[in-house]
Amino acid sequence: YDEEQKYIAPGVQSIALFSQIAPDHGRGAVITDADGREYLDFFAGVGVASLGHAHPKYVRAVSDQAARISVGSFVTGHRMNFCKLLSTVTPGDLKRVQLYSGGSEAVEAAIRLAKSRTKKYEVVGFWGGFHGKTGGVLGLLGDDFKKELGPLMPGTYNVPYANCYQCPFRMKHPQCGLFCAEFIRKSLKVSTTGRIAAFMIEPIQGTAGNVIPPPGFLEA
Numbered sequence: 045y046d047e048e049q050k051y052i053a054p055g056v057q058s059i060a061l062f063s064q065i066a067p068d069h070g071r072g073a074v075i076t077d078a079d080g081r082e083y084l085d086f087f088a089g090v091g092v093a094s095l096g097h098a099h100p101k102y103v104r105a106v107s108d109q110a111a112r113i114s115v116g117s118f119v120t121g122h123r124m125n126f127c128k129l130l131s132t133v134t135p136g137d138l139k140r141v142q143l144y145s146g147g148s149e150a151v152e153a154a155i156r157l158a159k160s161r162t163k164k165y166e167v168v169g170f171w172g173g174f175h176g177k178t179g180g181v182l183g184l185l186g187d188d189f190k191k192e193l194g195p196l197m198p199g200t201y202n203v204p205y206a207n208c209y210q211c212p213f214r215m216k217h218p219q220c221g222l223f224c225a226e227f228i229r230k231s232l233k234v235s236t237t238g239r240i241a242a243f244m245i246e247p248i249q250g251t252a253g254n255v256i257p258p259p260g261f262l263e264a
């Protein structure tokens with residue numbers, strides 16, 4: 045860890061900085077670090093490695109593909125089958141898939157889709173929200189990461205998230221009657237031009253500390 049710090053630029057995830065773990069390998073939910081210490085992995089790459097580490101089927105699939113061809117852009121049997129399979133489990137009319145290599149890219153694509161579909165141009169983010177680090181999403185981040193990185197994408201707004209553990213209004217749920225939702229509605233009414241294309245919201249905020257909103261907030 046210390047050796048890498050001399051060469052790696054700042055900006056790696058805080059979980060890596062706080063833990064300073066240097067994983068060597070993993071099996072299922074167990075990670076073994078370079079000094080042979082074992083850890084139970086409750087993190088799984090913010091949930092994206094939910095198959096566990098080194099699952100034999102996953103290892104075989106990745107190795108088989110790497111041994112066949114490294115390819116981008118063109119259709120492959122695997123890509124076609126994946127898109128087809130995904131479209132069988134997505135709800136309603138969601139049948140088309142766009143593939144991205146990271147979260148920020150996918151969020152930016154979602155914003156483009158919302159703008160082009162609604163013909164509107166404003167996007168709302170939430171306090172504590174994290175959506176990546178690219179220029180198009182910075183204005184939606186609900187923390188001070190964006191300090192001195194302006195100007196931000198025009199038409200982005202931030203409103204409070206229903207974080208009952210640290211309520212920004214110092215109220216208690218359910219007695220508050222979801223005052224935050226009322227506040228958000230009023231605040232957007234007076235601060236936007238009324239052309240909101242999308243709300244960018246995490247149903248459970250991850251980076252903010254696994255914040256679970258109370259029942260009814262997302263619907264409100």
Ligand SMILES: Cc1ncc(COP(=O)(O)O)c(C=O)c1O
Pocket residue numbers: 090145146147148149151174175176177246250251
């Ligand atoms: C909710 C959420 N959206 C977007 C991102 C950005 O993903 P990426 O770092 O792959 O661009 C993250 C990354 O942690 C995230 O937690």
